[in-house]
Amino acid sequence: MARRKSQKRRNKKYQVSNRQLKAKRPYKDTIFRMLYHDKENLLSLYNAEDLQIVTLENAIYMGMKNDRAFIMDMNLYLYEHQSTYNPNIPLRNLFYIADEYQRLVVRKSLYSTVIQKIPTPRFIVFYNGTKKVDDYNEFRLSSAYENPTDDPDLELKVTMLNVNDGHNLELMEHCRTLKEYAKYVARVRKYVTQNIPLEEAVTRAVDECIEEGILAEFLVKNKAEVIKVSIYEYDKEFEEKKLRKAEYEAGVEAGVESGIELGERSLLKKQIKKKLKKRKSIGQIADELEEEVTAIQRIIEEIQKEE
Numbered sequence: 001m002a003r004r005k006s007q008k009r010r011n012k013k014y015q016v017s018n019r020q021l022k023a024k025r026p027y028k029d030t031i032f033r034m035l036y037h038d039k040e041n042l043l044s045l046y047n048a049e050d051l052q053i054v055t056l057e058n059a060i061y062m063g064m065k066n067d068r069a070f071i072m073d074m075n076l077y078l079y080e081h082q083s084t085y086n087p088n089i090p091l092r093n094l095f096y097i098a099d100e101y102q103r104l105v106v107r108k109s110l111y112s113t114v115i116q117k118i119p120t121p122r123f124i125v126f127y128n129g130t131k132k133v134d135d136y137n138e139f140r141l142s143s144a145y146e147n148p149t150d151d152p153d154l155e156l157k158v159t160m161l162n163v164n165d166g167h168n169l170e171l172m173e174h175c176r177t178l179k180e181y182a183k184y185v186a187r188v189r190k191y192v193t194q195n196i197p198l199e200e201a202v203t204r205a206v207d208e209c210i211e212e213g214i215l216a217e218f219l220v221k222n223k224a225e226v227i228k229v230s231i232y233e234y235d236k237e238f239e240e241k242k243l244r245k246a247e248y249e250a251g252v253e254a255g256v257e258s259g260i261e262l263g264e265r266s267l268l269k270k271q272i273k274k275k276l277k278k279r280k281s282i283g284q285i286a287d288e289l290e291e292e293v294t295a296i297q298r299i300i301e302e303i304q305k306e307e
Contacts, residue, residue, distance in 0.1 A: 031229055032081035032126065032181065035218060041177045046077065048175030076100065076119035082160075083129045083233070085304065090141035090156045093123050097156075123158040126178075128185055131304060135168045136161060146283040180215045187214075188230060202230040272299055 036042045078093060101118055108116050127133060141156040142148065161168055163178055165186035172179035187209060191201035206227055210216050219226055268289070275285045282300065286293040 030081060030233055031184070031226060034222060034225070034229065035177060035181055035215070036079070038218075042079075044175050044177055045079070048171055048178065074119050076121045078121065078123045080123075080125045082125050082127050085127070085129055085131045085133065087139055087143070089125055089158050089160070090123075090139050091144060093158060094141060094156050097121050097123075123156070125158055125160040126163045127160050128162075128164050128182065130189075133160070133162050140279065143279050143281050145281060148281060148284055177215070177218075180209075183214050184209050184219075188234065192234060198231055198234055199227070202227050202234070206230075269299060269303060272296065273303060276300070276303075 036045060076097070078096060080089070080093075082089070104118060105116050110116060127137075137160040139158045139160060141154065142152040145152065161171065163171075163182055165182040167182075172182065184205060187205040188202055191204055192198060194201075196204070206219050206223060208214075210219050210223075268291075271289060272285060275288065280288075282293055282296055286296045289296070
């Protein structure tokens with residue numbers, strides 16, 4: 001009991017008086033953020049990811065421009081939901097965490113002879129895009145360095161968990177809301193791929209999930225907003241795919257591929273795949289293969305579409 005009170009006092013040190021601690025949803029939200037805006041659901045996600053039991057009394061919710069961020073037992077967890085594969089997440093999270101740390105120590109002197117303690121960060125991405133990825137993936141900030149080193153002075157690691165239906169089964173079993181969220185997303189995608197109009201596909205998925213007890217309480221309570229947000233989400237996802245395809249085709253027509261002959265393409269793809277597995281940056285791959293960075297980028301995008 002004394003330990004818990006001590007922990008509460010330590011956590012209070014990190015409250016910023018001029019900040020509203022209750023998280024707010026933006027106007028154009030996502031179903032993931034709506035679902036985990038609820039503190040109990042967020043706690044269940046935390047428990048499942050760490051596989052341990054905690055209490056909410058040590059949590060501080062902060063108004064960051066990500067999906068969910070909170071301090072729990074002096075660990076700062078940054079949870080994000082992504083439906084688009086994005087290897088630039090470490091750099092984005094670097095900006096987020098630097099901003100938050102600056103806020104947390106705003107009233108402290110960094111020139112003091114005493115170390116100013118800060119919460120330990122952890123970065124998690126819950127991915128449910130259509131690109132095929134492993135259940136567990138890891139991105140590092142150092143992969144973006146133009147001059148790679150085995151021991152970088154600055155590193156930031158992001159863990160990406162595939163939360164599509166049928167993936168990360170152990171995680172799903174420990175978090176009912178995440179498992180049912182994955183089933184809802186899969187249901188919508190199934191109907192969309194059957195060429196059912198988007199609004200009809202979303203409404204049908206919501207109604208069926210309610211009938212089958214999948215996120216039933218959440219969907220009943222927020223039915224109109226869920227339908228509206230889901231339509232926005234999937235329409236945005238479709239438009240982004242069209243944009244990436246158009247950009248790729250425009251690049252090819254403009255000769256961005258630096259004169260790479262079609263006969264050499266198969267060999268070059270194999271070389272790039274091997275170097276990607278070694279976590280080499282685009283700049284390093286281009287340098288080693290003596291090709292333009294833009295050409296390597298286009299081929300990597302092509303590889304990703306084939307996977």
